[in-house]
Amino acid sequence: MKSLNKVQSHLIAECFNKLYIGGQFVDAIDGEKIPTYYPATGELLHEFPRGKANDVDAAIAAAEAAWVEGTWAGMSAAERAEIVIKMAQGIEDNIEMLAEIEAADVGKPYRQAAMTLGGAAGEGKYWCSLGKVLDAEQDVPVNSGGGEGGVPPAEWDVVYRRDPIGVIGLISAWNYPMNVAFRKVAPALVAGNCAILKPSEIAGLSCMFIGKLAQDAGIPPGVFNVVTGDRDAGAALAASPSVSMISFTGSTLTGSKIMGACAPKLSQVALELGGKSALVVFDDTDLDKAVETTMKGFLANGGQICTAHTRLVVQDSIEAPLLNKLKEELEKLPFCNDPITEKDRGDRAWEDGMTDVVQPVVCDSQHKKIMGFLHEAKAAGVEVLTGGDVPDDATVGNSGGYFIQPTVLINVERDADVWQKEVFGPVLSVRSFSTEDDAVLEANSTAFGLASTVMSSDPAKAMRVANRIRAGAVFATSTGEGLLAEHPAVSRGGFGFSGVGRELGIGGLHEYTELKSVNYTGFSLADTKKKHTG
Numbered sequence: 001m002k003s004l005n006k007v008q009s010h011l012i013a014e015c016f017n018k019l020y021i022g023g024q025f026v027d028a029i030d031g032e033k034i035p036t037y038y039p040a041t042g043e044l045l046h047e048f049p050r051g052k053a054n055d056v057d058a059a060i061a062a063a064e065a066a067w068v069e070g071t072w073a074g075m076s077a078a079e080r081a082e083i084v085i086k087m088a089q090g091i092e093d094n095i096e097m098l099a100e101i102e103a104a105d106v107g108k109p110y111r112q113a114a115m116t117l118g119g120a121a122g123e124g125k126y127w128c129s130l131g132k133v134l135d136a137e138q139d140v141p142v143n144s145g146g147g148e149g150g151v152p153p154a155e156w157d158v159v160y161r162r163d164p165i166g167v168i169g170l171i172s173a174w175n176y177p178m179n180v181a182f183r184k185v186a187p188a189l190v191a192g193n194c195a196i197l198k199p200s201e202i203a204g205l206s207c208m209f210i211g212k213l214a215q216d217a218g219i220p221p222g223v224f225n226v227v228t229g230d231r232d233a234g235a236a237l238a239a240s241p242s243v244s245m246i247s248f249t250g251s252t253l254t255g256s257k258i259m260g261a262c263a264p265k266l267s268q269v270a271l272e273l274g275g276k277s278a279l280v281v282f283d284d285t286d287l288d289k290a291v292e293t294t295m296k297g298f299l300a301n302g303g304q305i306c307t308a309h310t311r312l313v314v315q316d317s318i319e320a321p322l323l324n325k326l327k328e329e330l331e332k333l334p335f336c337n338d339p340i341t342e343k344d345r346g347d348r349a350w351e352d353g354m355t356d357v358v359q360p361v362v363c364d365s366q367h368k369k370i371m372g373f374l375h376e377a378k379a380a381g382v383e384v385l386t387g388g389d390v391p392d393d394a395t396v397g398n399s400g401g402y403f404i405q406p407t408v409l410i411n412v413e414r415d416a417d418v419w420q421k422e423v424f425g426p427v428l429s430v431r432s433f434s435t436e437d438d439a440v441l442e443a444n445s446t447a448f449g450l451a452s453t454v455m456s457s458d459p460a461k462a463m464r465v466a467n468r469i470r471a472g473a474v475f476a477t478s479t480g481e482g483l484l485a486e487h488p489a490v491s492r493g494g495f496g497f498s499g500v501g502r503e504l505g506i507g508g509l510h511e512y513t514e515l516k517s518v519n520y521t522g523f524s525l526a527d528t529k530k531k532h533t534g
């Protein structure tokens, strides 16, 4: 395929074929490779290094050496941000190439990839803008005036500092490769840490470019490293006694394994995990808006979004008309058989609320996993409103791609796997409710708590219900606008199975620091600023 050849011509560059350790591009010690395929056709896209525990150890040693040497941590956060911002600019300057790579690697329409890569660059700049904020948080007097119950007592003084944590591991998922990875890399570096990035083996090619961005920006050798590899490389990173924090985005199961690996050494974890978000629709919502929002909620990026709204909780009085319209709209949707060249369609959801094309899922193993959910659901008697299978070859223009029909399962039991587990594909499960209390009960009926949306034209009701939903990011809307939206300054994260810690905002930067108090006696803070003359 011509479009694939073009992407492969980008992938000849050194950074897409080597690990980045100690400021150099190097081969994996054992020389093994991992193949990756174009989701739309199943053709081989590229082979990249399978880094193993020995490569991870080399990257940790490089990061430790840089940490001990201390130049990076010794700079102010604003000085570090001046360097990291060049990396963010590098994403922006290379959006076209990176979007073609992500389209080929993940199977997402080029248009959507380009849009979200622009978001990654913008967010990177936001992290850099926080450099000054972090500097202003250094040596802040803890001052309640002393006296009874006050801090500090009269005889000594205290300041707070926010120190970097040390050598940290960044383990990322594949659904928005650059966005997920750079959301870790930028704050970790601005905060002064030395880091090793382990991108996903399923689709992580664009993340390999971050090594080149670091080299070009002048990040000192060893401060930032990239080791591609599979779960064994991730496990080696998490278990290393030299790694003081793991920032992880991925599945709940892996998150819990990482927490287990970090427990014996009591190292920090920040875990952004899976979701099973509910879209709650009250009967006073405009029907067309409700259908649009439902489609966007479960189909954007092929349903492969942690915050995908894959459970529809609809008021019984509008269930039938909503489902009829949803079925009609879904069955009209075309498939995207060459995401690399898809420049006009592809998640207009992000801009104007429309879902206009169905992309393939990322790989054969995810395809099998999703189809396994559907086979099991059907065998258990779950009703399929629409979809439920792979499209025929003629519909998608070839037979090798990992396509699945947009699927709606109705009257789903609350304990069914398709209600309780993250499918991570284009599959929506539906239950109805009659009262406001029932709506809350349904929305809160899984162990996940990442996001949720309440639709109602009654603002008081929308906010009342939103406030009772247990999730890290909740939207209350009468139009569907804002669904799945995020802003770099707004912290978010998960309740329960959806994670530990918060990303984004100043709280997201603080995740990469340790709060430290320094007590001092016998001199004033002003004395510490005097130049040493002896």
Ligand code: NAD
Residues within 6 Å of the ligand: 171, 172, 173, 174, 175, 176, 180, 198, 199, 200, 201, 202, 229, 230, 231, 232, 233, 234, 235, 236, 238, 249, 250, 251, 252, 253, 254, 255, 257, 258, 272, 273, 274, 275, 305, 306, 307, 422, 424, 450, 494, 498, 499
């Ligand atoms: P995954 O858990 O299979 O893999 C994620 C990363 O962990 C990969 O780099 C993988 O190699 C590594 N890994 C696997 N086993 C490991 C182990 N034992 N120790 C250390 N590392 C290990 O997840 P995935 O399939 O890549 O991503 C999809 C998941 O990510 C979904 O559950 C999705 O909801 C979640 N996600 C969450 C967010 C969020 O912000 N909450 C964002 C994007 C994706």
